[in-house]
Amino acid sequence: MYFGLKNFDYIIKVMKNEAEMKIAVYPGSFDPVTKGHLDILERASSMFDKVIIAVLKNNSKKSYLPTADRVELIRQSINDMEGFDNVEVDSFDGLTIDYARKTGAKFLIRGLRAVSDFEYEMQLSQTNQAIAPEIGTVFLITKPKYNFISSGIVKELSSFGEDVSKFVPKSVVEYLQKNKK
Numbered sequence: 001m002y003f004g005l006k007n008f009d010y011i012i013k014v015m016k017n018e019a020e021m022k023i024a025v026y027p028g029s030f031d032p033v034t035k036g037h038l039d040i041l042e043r044a045s046s047m048f049d050k051v052i053i054a055v056l057k058n059n060s061k062k063s064y065l066p067t068a069d070r071v072e073l074i075r076q077s078i079n080d081m082e083g084f085d086n087v088e089v090d091s092f093d094g095l096t097i098d099y100a101r102k103t104g105a106k107f108l109i110r111g112l113r114a115v116s117d118f119e120y121e122m123q124l125s126q127t128n129q130a131i132a133p134e135i136g137t138v139f140l141i142t143k144p145k146y147n148f149i150s151s152g153i154v155k156e157l158s159s160f161g162e163d164v165s166k167f168v169p170k171s172v173v174e175y176l177q178k179n180k181k
Contacts, residue, residue: 024048026109027096031064032172036146040111057093076171097132108137113147
């Protein structure tokens with residue numbers, strides 16, 4: 001976990017307060033969702049009372065899959081698995097920190113695959129900290145078997161007709177086969 005020292009005591013107080021529901025937002029493009037994303041989600045869901053996996057509608061960036069399809073594919077993926085009763089799937093646009101405030105979340109979940117992810121994620125976390133000191137960032141490291149998987153690699157392999165079933169849930173494989181890009 002990373003929290004600025006200034007609000008570390010506040011975050012610990014929130015975590016220890018059993019009366020307050022611990023809500024976390026796991027934001028991302030999930031374009032498409034991968035097994036690495038689900039690995040992070042699985043651990044986050046065991047740490048918090050409620051996790052909202054929030055799919056970013058990024059109008060300035062061309063998405064591979066439409067937002068509604070990404071949301072539905074995540075829903076299908078978690079419905080096929082156990083232990084996700086406390087997970088909601090939603091989409092949003094704008095700043096993640098504003099969405100977290102709107103949902104009452106006190107934590108953001110960020111997944112890390114490698115050291116190269118950390119520098120960007122730390123910068124993002126520190127910016128969020130400056131804007132919303134009441135919201136902390138929790139970094140979770142994916143299992144080694146998923147640390148090389150990215151949505152970008154999945155998109156590229158799929159565009160060449162390669163089997164991506166090792167990297168994405170069944171619902172995504174079926175979607176990509178049906179909707180060849």
